[in-house]
Amino acid sequence: MTKDKEKNTAFEDIATINSGKRPENMQEGSFPLVGAGSVMGYISSYNYDDKTLVIGRVGTHGKVQRFNCKCWCSDNTLTIKSNFYEYSYFILKNIDYGLLNRGSTQPLITQTDIKNIPIFFEETEVKNFEKSASKLMNVYDLNRKELEKLAQLKQLIVSQIARQRKDNF
Incomplete structure (x- = not known):
C-alpha cells in the first residue's frame, strides 16, 4: 500500500x-x-x-x-x-x-x-490509532486478567466457607 x-x-x-x-x-x-x-x-x-x-x-x-x-x-x-x-x-x-x-x-x-x-x-491514521488504542487495550487486558484472578479467589473463598460450614454440622 x-x-x-x-x-x-x-x-x-x-x-x-x-x-x-x-x-x-x-x-x-x-x-x-x-x-x-x-x-x-x-x-x-x-x-x-x-x-x-x-x-x-x-x-x-x-x-x-x-x-x-x-x-x-x-x-x-x-x-x-x-x-x-x-x-x-x-x-x-x-x-x-x-x-x-x-x-x-x-x-x-x-x-x-x-x-x-x-x-x-489510511496508513498514517491507522498507525496513530494503533498507538492510542494499544495503550488503552493494554490497560483493558490488565484489568481483565485481574478480574479473572479475583473471580478465582472468590471461588476459592466460597468453597472454603462452604467446606467449613459443612464440617461444623
Missing part, C-alpha cells in the same frame, strides 16, 4: 487469516486451548506464541478473542495476525457475522469470508 494514501481495500491486505488446528496431544498443561468462543482448557503444547486474534469458524460467531501468549487455537477457530493488531481487532468486533454465515444447522464462516471484508485503510 502506498503510504499516506486513502484506500478502500480488503481485510486480507492488512492481516493473515488461517484456520486453527486440532491438537495432536491433549495432555494437560499450561497453554490455553482456544475454542470458537472461549478457552476450553489447558494443554501442554501451543501453535501460536504472540499477538493473535481468534474468532469462531464453526459454531460460535461474533466473539473476538485476544491472545498475547502461547496458546493452541483449535480447528473451530480462525486466527488473525496483523501488524495492525488493534485496528484489526476493532474491524472484527464490528462485523455482522450473521451476514457471513454459510451454515444452515451449524453456523460456519470461512477464511475467504473474512479475507474479503471491505475496509478503509
Whole structure:
C-alpha cells in the first residue's frame, strides 16, 4: 500500500487469516486451548506464541478473542495476525457475522469470508490509532486478567466457607 494514501481495500491486505488446528496431544498443561468462543482448557503444547486474534469458524460467531501468549487455537477457530493488531481487532468486533454465515444447522464462516471484508485503510491514521488504542487495550487486558484472578479467589473463598460450614454440622 502506498503510504499516506486513502484506500478502500480488503481485510486480507492488512492481516493473515488461517484456520486453527486440532491438537495432536491433549495432555494437560499450561497453554490455553482456544475454542470458537472461549478457552476450553489447558494443554501442554501451543501453535501460536504472540499477538493473535481468534474468532469462531464453526459454531460460535461474533466473539473476538485476544491472545498475547502461547496458546493452541483449535480447528473451530480462525486466527488473525496483523501488524495492525488493534485496528484489526476493532474491524472484527464490528462485523455482522450473521451476514457471513454459510451454515444452515451449524453456523460456519470461512477464511475467504473474512479475507474479503471491505475496509478503509489510511496508513498514517491507522498507525496513530494503533498507538492510542494499544495503550488503552493494554490497560483493558490488565484489568481483565485481574478480574479473572479475583473471580478465582472468590471461588476459592466460597468453597472454603462452604467446606467449613459443612464440617461444623
